[in-house]
Amino acid sequence: MPPRCASISGTLTPFxxxxxxxxxxxxCVSRRCESTTVESxxxxxxxAARLNPPPSDYSRTIFADKATVTLIAGSGGHxxxxxxxxxxxxxxPANGGDGGSGGNVYIQAVRGETSLHKLARRNILKAGRGKNxxxxxxxxxxxxxxxxxxxxxxxxxxxxxxxPVFEEEQQRLAEAGQEETxxxxxxxxxxxxxxxxxxxxxxEDIATADFPTLPRGRKSALAMAEVKGPIxxxxxxxxxxxxxxxxxxxxxxxxxxxxxxxAPRPKFATKGETGMRITLELELKLLxxxxxxxxxxxxxxxxxxxxxxxxxxxxxxxxxTLQPNIGTVVLDDHRGRPIAHARHETGEVxxxxxxxxxxGLIQDAHLDKGLGISFLRxxxxxxxxxxxxxxSAGDAVTALKALWKEVGExxxxxxxxxxxxxxxxxxxxxxxxxxxAISNRSETIVVSSGPTYDNPLAPQVYSIAEKPWFVVATKxxxxxxxxxxEILRNYLQLVNEGVEEHPSGQKxxxxxxxxxxxxxxxNGHGVKRITEWTLSLLDDA
Ligand SMILES: Nc1nc2c(ncn2[C@@H]2O[C@H](COP(=O)(O)OP(=O)(O)OP(=O)(O)O)[C@@H](O)[C@H]2O)c(=O)[nH]1
Ligand SMILES: [Mg+2]
Numbered sequence: 001m002p003p004r005c006a007s008i009s010g011t012l013t014p015f016x017x018x019x020x021x022x023x024x025x026x027x028c029v030s031r032r033c034e035s036t037t038v039e040s041x042x043x044x045x046x047x048a049a050r051l052n053p054p055p056s057d058y059s060r061t062i063f064a065d066k067a068t069v070t071l072i073a074g075s076g077g078h079x080x081x082x083x084x085x086x087x088x089x090x091x092x093p094a095n096g097g098d099g100g101s102g103g104n105v106y107i108q109a110v111r112g113e114t115s116l117h118k119l120a121r122r123n124i125l126k127a128g129r130g131k132n133x134x135x136x137x138x139x140x141x142x143x144x145x146x147x148x149x150x151x152x153x154x155x156x157x158x159x160x161x162x163x164p165v166f167e168e169e170q171q172r173l174a175e176a177g178q179e180e181t182x183x184x185x186x187x188x189x190x191x192x193x194x195x196x197x198x199x200x201x202x203x204e205d206i207a208t209a210d211f212p213t214l215p216r217g218r219k220s221a222l223a224m225a226e227v228k229g230p231i232x233x234x235x236x237x238x239x240x241x242x243x244x245x246x247x248x249x250x251x252x253x254x255x256x257x258x259x260x261x262x263a264p265r266p267k268f269a270t271k272g273e274t275g276m277r278i279t280l281e282l283e284l285k286l287l288x289x290x291x292x293x294x295x296x297x298x299x300x301x302x303x304x305x306x307x308x309x310x311x312x313x314x315x316x317x318x319x320x321t322l323q324p325n326i327g328t329v330v331l332d333d334h335r336g337r338p339i340a341h342a343r344h345e346t347g348e349v350x351x352x353x354x355x356x357x358x359x360g361l362i363q364d365a366h367l368d369k370g371l372g373i374s375f376l377r378x379x380x381x382x383x384x385x386x387x388x389x390x391x392s393a394g395d396a397v398t399a400l401k402a403l404w405k406e407v408g409e410x411x412x413x414x415x416x417x418x419x420x421x422x423x424x425x426x427x428x429x430x431x432x433x434x435x436x437a438i439s440n441r442s443e444t445i446v447v448s449s450g451p452t453y454d455n456p457l458a459p460q461v462y463s464i465a466e467k468p469w470f471v472v473a474t475k476x477x478x479x480x481x482x483x484x485x486e487i488l489r490n491y492l493q494l495v496n497e498g499v500e501e502h503p504s505g506q507k508x509x510x511x512x513x514x515x516x517x518x519x520x521x522x523n524g525h526g527v528k529r530i531t532e533w534t535l536s537l538l539d540d541a
Contacts, residue, residue, distance in 0.1 A: 074102020076272025099251025291382025
């Protein structure tokens with residue numbers, strides 16, 4: 001496919017080169033690490049076509065950053081009514097097994113998942129039901145557990161809960177407070193919801209028989225380990241083990257449980273408990289290493305295409321991108337070996353970094369204009385911000401300030417909202433004793449919102465102004481952009497020197513040197529430097 005802007009390909013505004021020579025790369029990225037950059041494509045034509053594609057040439061990523069799911073723990077299997085029958089023992093003792101307990105529901109944040117669309121589509125997730133008990137005192141099998149795997153960065157909030165055992169207990173307590181109810185003082189009658197009867201039992205038998213006191217609503221011991229409701233989790237780290245949201249309900253009791261002197265062969269057993277149902281709202285806040293922030297049509301998606309293998313949609317109009325795209329820049333030497341220079345904060349060798357391209361921000365995006373708040377929240381989580389400024393679209397400094405204003409306003413609003421909210425995300429504090437753990441189960445939350453006095457090892461959460469950032473001045477191939485770039489660079493120089501106010505307008509901000517990198521994403525020129533600069537910032541961060 002021929003490039004649509006063939007006239008500009010290959011030409012490069014001369015001011016790009018002196019810049020690169022003046023500032024040598026801080027991190028050495030070997031020439032062979034460009035496996036995901038455009039240079040690895042075979043022909044220049046192919047490369048040009050990839051960076052300047054028609055709007056129809058893009059890969060559609062199914063992405064959802066919100067989902068509401070109903071999780072249902074498995075119900076217990078029914079108890080069994082059975083009697084021993086052997087040769088010469090025609091009417092042996094009761095030997096019905098108990099029902100198996102239902103499956104548990106767990107949740108786990110994993111690195112492999114990147115979107116909530118699968119959960120959004122499924123809507124209801126149900127753990128397996130326990131099997132019924134059988135004769136010869138054989139207990140029923142346990143129901144299958146389910147583990148809900150969510151991407152790292154998912155925030156979970158409970159919106160509804162139906163726990164039949166809890167409700168029954170509440171009802172029982174309410175009834176106990178009242179004067180005599182027919183059920184509270186026997187004789188107990190058959191309740192079809194709770195009792196199973198032997199097939200041969202007739203209506204008359206039921207009418208005359210006295211049933212024992214119903215066993216109180218029972219919970220499995222595992223329920224102690226459940227995250228106490230209302231659930232509020234912030235899963236911003238991959239979890240080695242899933243955590244329990246809802247334990248499966250217990251199985252019914254077999255007829256041997258009801259043997260008494262007067263009724264040695266009870267012809268009834270109980271049904272299994274009903275599983276708990278929890279409705280959760282999941283929200284994914286992307287955890288990319290770099291978040292691209294820019295006005296609509298600035299060239300963010302083209303930049304993502306040029307730096308990674310992403311096939312994000314590109315078009316010459318505002319709001320081409322309607323959903324976030326995540327690109328991965330692989331840092332290897334073509335043999336799967338990582339580049340030794342780049343490391344994670346933990347010290348392990350970094351093999352890639354991720355870039356989030358979000359829809360463009362417009363004025364008052366923080367008030368939910370344009371695609372507004374729904375995507376600004378992704379910026380919040382990126383470790384580094386790259387402000388993408390279109391050099392051909394008016395004053396670059398004004399554009400940069402406008403972007404910072406939106407981001408800053410959003411943060412201010414967010415902080416206020418968090419303050420107003422009653423149900424804040426619970427902070428994790430280590431338990432001191434087992435009793436402490438049991439009495440404060442609501443605090444068994446995996447991730448905190450930052451280090452606290454009790455938990456100094458929790459990951460630091462920076463405000464947006466405190467994040468490392470740099471400016472990508474794109475479309476530098478277009479005529480007349482050089483002056484604009486010079487103005488931008490001078491402005492950043494003054495910001496670096498502290499003469500100009502930080503564009504966020506905040507008092508505490510990231511104080512290291514801010515760089516403006518001129519590129520022509522459409523030609524793939526200068527993009528390598530973005531990789532290098534990002535790596536140096538990630539190493540520092
Ligand atoms: N000349 C030139 N054009 C570019 C460059 N980068 C992007 N463009 C063009 O600018 C237009 C917008 O590019 P996109 O990558 O879709 O911009 P965007 O910021 O993702 O836009 P939204 O998703 O709408 O916010 C497209 O027509 C691109 O071909 C560049 O470096 N030079
Ligand atoms: Mg775009």
